[in-house]
Amino acid sequence: MMSVAGSRRWRTGRGRRPALRTLAVGLTAALLLAGTAAVATAGSRATWVNHDRDNWGGWANPANAGFVTNPAGCDPIDPAQCLLPYPNDWFTRPDPTSATGRRLDLNAMAMPHNVEGKPVEPTELNRSDGFSVGAQILTVVPGMTKNADLVPSGLPPSTDLAMNEPANNPDPGVILLDTATGRTVPVWAEVDQYTAEAGVLPAGAVGQVQQDLMIHPAQNLLDGHRYIVGLRHLVRDDGTLATPSPAFTAYLDNSMSPADPRAAHMSKIFADLAEAGWATNSLYLAWDFTTASTSNVTGRLLHIRDDALGQLGQTTTDSAKGRITPGSAAPAFTVSSVTNYTPAQNANVARRIAGTFTVPCYLSPTCSPPVKCAAVTSPTPIGAPFDDCPTPSQFLLDPANPDAVPSQVPGQTYQANFVCNVGRNAFTNHQRVRPVEYGHGLFGQATEVDVSPQEEMANRFGMMYCGTDWLGFDTPDVVDAFIAIEDVSHFPILVDRSQQGQLDFLYLQRLLANPKGFASNAAFQYANHSSFIDTNGVFYDGNSQGGIYGGTVCSVSIDVKHCTLGVNGMDYSILLPRSTDYVAAQPLTKFNPLTFNPTDPTAQIGFSGVLDFFYPDQSQRMLIFDLIQSLWDRADPDGYASHMTASAEDGLLPHTPDHHVLMQIAWGDHQVANITAEDEARTIGARSVGPPVVASRRSGTNDPGGAYTYDPSSPFWGIPQITSFPYDGSAITIYDAGPVGADQYGTGPPPPSDSPNRTGGDPHEAPRRACAGQQQKANFLAVGGVVTDPGQPNGPPPPPYFSGGWMGTCALP
Numbered sequence: 001m002m003s004v005a006g007s008r009r010w011r012t013g014r015g016r017r018p019a020l021r022t023l024a025v026g027l028t029a030a031l032l033l034a035g036t037a038a039v040a041t042a043g044s045r046a047t048w049v050n051h052d053r054d055n056w057g058g059w060a061n062p063a064n065a066g067f068v069t070n071p072a073g074c075d076p077i078d079p080a081q082c083l084l085p086y087p088n089d090w091f092t093r094p095d096p097t098s099a100t101g102r103r104l105d106l107n108a109m110a111m112p113h114n115v116e117g118k119p120v121e122p123t124e125l126n127r128s129d130g131f132s133v134g135a136q137i138l139t140v141v142p143g144m145t146k147n148a149d150l151v152p153s154g155l156p157p158s159t160d161l162a163m164n165e166p167a168n169n170p171d172p173g174v175i176l177l178d179t180a181t182g183r184t185v186p187v188w189a190e191v192d193q194y195t196a197e198a199g200v201l202p203a204g205a206v207g208q209v210q211q212d213l214m215i216h217p218a219q220n221l222l223d224g225h226r227y228i229v230g231l232r233h234l235v236r237d238d239g240t241l242a243t244p245s246p247a248f249t250a251y252l253d254n255s256m257s258p259a260d261p262r263a264a265h266m267s268k269i270f271a272d273l274a275e276a277g278w279a280t281n282s283l284y285l286a287w288d289f290t291t292a293s294t295s296n297v298t299g300r301l302l303h304i305r306d307d308a309l310g311q312l313g314q315t316t317t318d319s320a321k322g323r324i325t326p327g328s329a330a331p332a333f334t335v336s337s338v339t340n341y342t343p344a345q346n347a348n349v350a351r352r353i354a355g356t357f358t359v360p361c362y363l364s365p366t367c368s369p370p371v372k373c374a375a376v377t378s379p380t381p382i383g384a385p386f387d388d389c390p391t392p393s394q395f396l397l398d399p400a401n402p403d404a405v406p407s408q409v410p411g412q413t414y415q416a417n418f419v420c421n422v423g424r425n426a427f428t429n430h431q432r433v434r435p436v437e438y439g440h441g442l443f444g445q446a447t448e449v450d451v452s453p454q455e456e457m458a459n460r461f462g463m464m465y466c467g468t469d470w471l472g473f474d475t476p477d478v479v480d481a482f483i484a485i486e487d488v489s490h491f492p493i494l495v496d497r498s499q500q501g502q503l504d505f506l507y508l509q510r511l512l513a514n515p516k517g518f519a520s521n522a523a524f525q526y527a528n529h530s531s532f533i534d535t536n537g538v539f540y541d542g543n544s545q546g547g548i549y550g551g552t553v554c555s556v557s558i559d560v561k562h563c564t565l566g567v568n569g570m571d572y573s574i575l576l577p578r579s580t581d582y583v584a585a586q587p588l589t590k591f592n593p594l595t596f597n598p599t600d601p602t603a604q605i606g607f608s609g610v611l612d613f614f615y616p617d618q619s620q621r622m623l624i625f626d627l628i629q630s631l632w633d634r635a636d637p638d639g640y641a642s643h644m645t646a647s648a649e650d651g652l653l654p655h656t657p658d659h660h661v662l663m664q665i666a667w668g669d670h671q672v673a674n675i676t677a678e679d680e681a682r683t684i685g686a687r688s689v690g691p692p693v694v695a696s697r698r699s700g701t702n703d704p705g706g707a708y709t710y711d712p713s714s715p716f717w718g719i720p721q722i723t724s725f726p727y728d729g730s731a732i733t734i735y736d737a738g739p740v741g742a743d744q745y746g747t748g749p750p751p752p753s754d755s756p757n758r759t760g761g762d763p764h765e766a767p768r769r770a771c772a773g774q775q776q777k778a779n780f781l782a783v784g785g786v787v788t789d790p791g792q793p794n795g796p797p798p799p800p801y802f803s804g805g806w807m808g809t810c811a812l813p
Helices: 023-032 035-040 246-252 262-275 294-310 316-320 424-428 446-450 452-460 475-486 492-513 545-556 572-578 606-614 618-632 674-684 763-769 771-780
Strands: 092-094 102-104 137-139 174-178 187-191 213-217 226-232 283-290 333-340 349-360 413-423 434-439 463-467 538-543 560-566 660-666 687-689 731-736
Touching (some): 137 618, 174 187, 174 213, 226 262, 246 283, 262 283, 294 316, 294 349, 294 492, 294 545, 349 424, 413 424, 413 492, 434 452, 434 492, 446 452, 446 463, 452 463, 452 538, 452 763, 452 771, 475 606, 492 538, 538 545, 545 560, 560 771, 572 674, 660 771, 731 763, 763 771
Parallel strands (some): 560 660, 660 731, 687 731
Antiparallel strands (some): 137 213, 187 213, 226 283, 333 349, 349 413, 413 463
């Protein structure tokens, strides 16, 4: 486990655990004082013994007590909801054909239902051989509804991850234990505050208002490992201790039925916890789960990558070395337009080139967007834009093989688009330009290369920015998103199309890297027929959705070795409730069909309004997010981050070279929560450019729980600081636009609860417009590029870094 230098004393003024606790908590601490010492050990335990190798049956074992009376297979140890606690190996079965030895075994009778009474179909979920490595771990503690209960319970909040250090928290209330290594994984916890209903019905009108206790790994778990969750001395709102459920108590005191086959399994969980220093008599709840294997999560995208590049003559041996196979071809492409701008027409771009390129299609029946839905222009009422849309495409997988990979329909291809902008200064001076692939934002388009920050980068630093539409999350796919939300059973549509879109980016990279690609065409050449593309290196830059999914593209890239990820994060199950892109600003009851603009379908209703309308039971909300995360991991960097760099703990993916990553995030971002980027940085083994923010910017009030303050070690706890520059590796930098009113982007610090930040302006675009931020990216996006700490023109010496013009720093319009 990572640690932070130095130690601290308990303090009560900042919400620390009070000196006088309840008698019950004090007695528990006294009884377990000796046992908790083992938890203090960092990393793997040299003498660790894994007591549980029983490969038990899960809920579907007919010998389980209550099998006949519990046909849905609910786990009785958490009676609040059928699939809680989650993730949970109770909902798996042994499978000797899987890489983990287990397979998800979710029961349709236990799944959430939409407003039509249709359960989420578990078929695609049950292809997984484990759960998400970044899943939020869910259970319900009756009477625990406030985040103010966390610190008294010994649970680290997002504002103080240093509570993972035994010196600061000698009596932790949670343990997340890797049974393979004995390692205790750092976590942060929260109690769900996302209880408002954006749909037609208020929260609680269907089902009940439920506030889950959510435990988050502070860095992703390892693929294919089994983990035990242990909870103890949890304090409720009234200050009393929560008591275990009767079903779990029966395992604690051995009063369960002698025929219960889970009893033996639970006894081995207790033995593992005892090995880690957690006594059985202290437990509130404990269970285990297995994470999905690398091959199960990444196998589909890696297969279509290797197959598609193989069609060009690329070998996996050369891919592993990050080089183009000699004699291999470039993708076929067509230039449809070339526009040469005068300085008066465009001061930053000298030439704009647009066209298409041919990509193998692995979606069935087609990769081409539906003709009608490609342009959502029908008039209101709201139903009209979505009528007569063909069924969206997705991978056609062998139903008999849960680990199946996609197949290309023989000869089936489609035309992806591209737009390239050539920087004026380099072009005017007849210089070669650095090719940079750009990833656009949520449901955007390739034409985002035409936006000023990208044009400025191209001009200032001798670059050519090229983009393509992100199939799966481009503008035409807004309709697909609504289809997937209306019935979450359709969610694989978005995941499969996104992986095809990520293949598009890999093919575009090859067009930029291979001299037989763009460099061979007159549109990318000077008048003397020499190419202006420097094919010695290709780079990636993406923002927002492009920063998020750019993490996946970077993880599997062959031609790109350096990636900048702007305002990025990972793990949508954590991100969505915190994002203004998802959470509707007004309830669905305020929707006005007479003013509805079908070209911007989320302007009035928001995606959360759609989900909340079709799934009106608020108690299902977090569980639905967790369920789809296991599917989303196949495209989300959450499933790839532990392989993104050689410094990541799980190692590089097969046939894949190393990558260096520079993350630039906006403090208080309204759209992509900072905590999701910080978790990603820890996972990929990045270092920090710090200190991250000035002391005055660690405190805020824009949270459902009221005022809050980040500990000085946060938000970069567990992310070692770079001590000298230039640094040859991966890094994370925070850019702060200042408090509300400081500039157009000024905002409050990120609220610690699962709710969006809506104070002041949204700093989401500020880092890419900061002069220092652009210089830092330019120094990194180069052959041999490194992380630097460039100066802030007109501002104070860095770090911390500022944006939006705050502190007098240079900012571009």
